[in-house]
Amino acid sequence: MTWNSTMSSGYSSLEEDSGEFFFTARTSFFKKPQAKARPERDVGKEHVPQKLLTKEELKQKVEAYNSSVTNRLRMSWNTNDVYTGFIKVQMDLHRPITIRAMSAPGSHVYNSINETAFYLPKDTVNTLHISSCNTVKDVIQALLQKFTVVDNPAKFALFQQFYVGDQVHSHKLSDGENPLYLRLLAGPGSDALSFVLREYETGEVLWEAFSLPELQNFLRILSKEEEDQFKLLEKRYMTYRAKLEAALRSTGKPD
Structure with missing residues (x-):
């Protein structure tokens, strides 16, 4: 597996792991003015879990999904009744993250002293290749690992969001939910569903967690x-x- 990432996009896989990856990011100590965004509404209390589909219904959904894909990010049905596909995750982080730099290019050995905290650019998007078995917890851990983030995964949460007119509806996903299943149900359109990684908001900063x-x-x-x-x-x-x-x-x- 090769993971290629620019400042605004990336690719990684939860199915296989390789030491070869590329990462570039701008270190910025100052928050940049944000573009005017659509109003956001938390629909957590209104969220209704989707019913589980049968094997045949899933196959039909995968075929219908692939027929409407306009890029190469198609889904595949495997012989073990597990399907694989791609999801894109926007990194919407407001606090600095701590990353651990590798000791030398191409090295798998990390230097525990060489850690740096910086603000991740707001337009950073990572594309993950996952399976229908992978959970929200798996996705969060994979994102942090690929960005060599040493922060506790419990500090982050994965949200799904979609648009209704000019309003953004968002919902925090639980650790056991399956993002690829949600992607399959919603179809490939980003307005119908997108994933956003954010800090887990508890109302106050828990400094003892750092x-x-x-x-x-x-x-x-x-x-x-x-x-x-x-x-x-x-x-x-x-x-x-x-x-x-x-x-x-x-x-x-x-x-």
Whole structure:
């Protein structure tokens, strides 16, 4: 398996594992202004579990799904009555993640000291090749592993969302649900269903859930942000001061 990822997309598989992968991401200490998004509505309380389909119904669904696919991300029915396919997951993370860099290119040995915390770009999307047996928990763990994230998987949750007019409806999926089954039922359209990885919101930040290296990385990020903001303000007011002094000198000259 080869996992190729750009800043906005990637590919990985839960069926096989290989050390060869590529990853590029921009480290940014500052949040960028977000584009105006459609209003979002949490439909968790309204969520009704889908009924299970029979084997023959599943086969028909897979055939119908493949007939409407406009890209190469088709599903396959295997002899063991397990079907495989692709899902895309948007990484909508607002807090920095901690990644562990490999000690050398192509190496499988990780350096426990070389950890870095940074904000993942908002447009990062990863494409996973999974089976109908894989659960939400499997998908979250696979995403973190492929991005070499060392944060606890319990800090993250997978959401499904879909559009009704201009409104976004979202629902947090439980660990045991099967994303590929949901993808099959909804069809290939992203408006009908998309998956989003987010931090597990508990109403407050549970600092005790973070390790000491993570907390230290957060402090370094905050210090960097504070230093950069101070330099920006200092430069701005030095410019204002220079303009004011120039204005005072010009007004003091006789006509």
